[in-house]
Amino acid sequence: MDEIKIKNLSVINNEKGDLLKGFLKSENKAIDVNEVYFTEINPYEIKAWKRHKTMTCNLIAVRGKIKIVIQKKDKNYLTEILSKDNYKMITIPPNFWFGFQCITEEIGLLVNISNEEHNDDEAEQIDINELMFDWN
């Protein structure tokens, strides 16, 4: 698996609180889940850029509105606004630079369901200015 994938997820409405579907092994047979963690992004902040050598990230926004930006192989950028109203999982294979931004006044919360446990040696980071992308 070496392509970025975007998959629609379901929200099941419930008057006591909605249920947001997420990762299902049967729909993601290639992924053995080894870590699940949660990243908050404070209002209007940007976390960029990161690239993994071996980790595949499966990202779901469960709070707020988060712009995901991924540098594609052709060096153009794929952007997607994730939120409960546009509820999706983005799969980012290794070797793509990506970043994300909280684009509302509400704190954003991004879930990463990944095939590897986090390891600093495996993740590269560069300064936001090292890739030319207009975040505004």
Next chain:
Amino acid sequence: MDEIKIKNLSVINNEKGDLLKGFLKSENKAIDVNEVYFTEINPYEIKAWKRHKTMTCNLIAVRGKIKIVIQKKDKNYLTEILSKDNYKMITIPPNFWFGFQCITEEIGLLVNISNEEHNDDEAEQIDINELMFDWN
């Protein structure tokens, strides 16, 4: 594994947004993750009672303040208030009745990292009044 377990999790502070650690396979070797889903609980609402025949639930509160109530084998109740300030994962093996309540004005969000995909035949539900627990 047939006992309820409560495990402390780490919050890594970051000025752009904190990182909340969650499930690590190396620390939960008995659990193969087959589904990850998210349950919102609206302010002060209660979702109870549910019991699984085969699913083990691993619950983490990533937003708000959520009271988890589990009926133990001795019929007494274990309660725990989960929040980012008391950041933990509760493992509930099959065959325990449990429920949860959002106890603040902020919507609660509970993550379930489970060893099985959801299946209606596997989950039992009874009315809140069928077990004698004082939620107030």
